[in-house]
Amino acid sequence: MIDNRKVLAIIPARGGSKGIPRKNIKQLAGKPLIAWTIEEAKKSRYIDRLILSSEDSEIIEIAGAYGCEAPFVRPKELSEDITPGIAPVLHAITQLPDFDYVVLLQPTSPLRLIDDIDGCIEHMVNIGAPACVSVTKPDKSPYWMYTLKENCEMKQLIEQSESITRRQELPEVYALNGAVYVADVEWLLNSGSFLEKETVAYEMSKGCSYDIDTEEDFFIIEYLLSKELK
Numbered sequence: 001m002i003d004n005r006k007v008l009a010i011i012p013a014r015g016g017s018k019g020i021p022r023k024n025i026k027q028l029a030g031k032p033l034i035a036w037t038i039e040e041a042k043k044s045r046y047i048d049r050l051i052l053s054s055e056d057s058e059i060i061e062i063a064g065a066y067g068c069e070a071p072f073v074r075p076k077e078l079s080e081d082i083t084p085g086i087a088p089v090l091h092a093i094t095q096l097p098d099f100d101y102v103v104l105l106q107p108t109s110p111l112r113l114i115d116d117i118d119g120c121i122e123h124m125v126n127i128g129a130p131a132c133v134s135v136t137k138p139d140k141s142p143y144w145m146y147t148l149k150e151n152c153e154m155k156q157l158i159e160q161s162e163s164i165t166r167r168q169e170l171p172e173v174y175a176l177n178g179a180v181y182v183a184d185v186e187w188l189l190n191s192g193s194f195l196e197k198e199t200v201a202y203e204m205s206k207g208c209s210y211d212i213d214t215e216e217d218f219f220i221i222e223y224l225l226s227k228e229l230k
Contacts, residue, residue, distance in 0.1 A: 131182065
């Protein structure tokens with residue numbers, strides 16, 4: 001609870017990942033991927049209830065073993081490849097209506113820290129915004145990116161009157177890292193998205209912002225975690 005308002009945290013984890021089969025429960029540095037998010041979220045000063053949203057019985061069982069309840073089984077139609085990421089969140093908050101704020105924690109961000117989770121919640125409340133999402137500075141600036149035409153002719157992604165050649169002169173830009181999303185429940189039900197013009201950003205370090213999407217990502221993060229655990 002924060003400012004006398006109740007906080008629900010949701011970890012979405014479907015069983016049908018195609019990029020990395022059974023990704024959410026694949027072993028990462030000695031425990032299932034989802035366990036890293038569960039254990040960190042349980043340290044929160046503000047989260048009143050932490051739940052799993054899944055259609056998969058094995059994921060539900062493993063999450064339960066790490067202390068994360070699944071008060072319902074997610075409908076299969078909300079667990080397809082084409083299901084929008086917001087759909088399981090909206091479903092969960094309609095199933096559990098007695099909360100003021102909702103926090104979305106995707107299990108593919110195992111390096112996020114409790115300071116990031118609680119920091120994002122605090123940032124939203126302190127600013128008085130209806131939503132807050134975590135971001136980080138990208139490795140490559142979009143000001144140095146191009147699209148290609150059919151003849152491979154290059155076109156600047158961001159049009160510039162003069163090309164910027166020195167990194168120090170580049171405008172600061174930020175990218176969503178997918179680690180933490182927070183919103184006022186009533187606002188989210190009305191907007192249908194965490195990302196609206198009223199949304200504010202919470203900056204996270206690059207080291208905590210790794211997102212697992214490929215086997216290569218898995219390998220890199222396992223290496224980073226193995227160094228920390230020694």
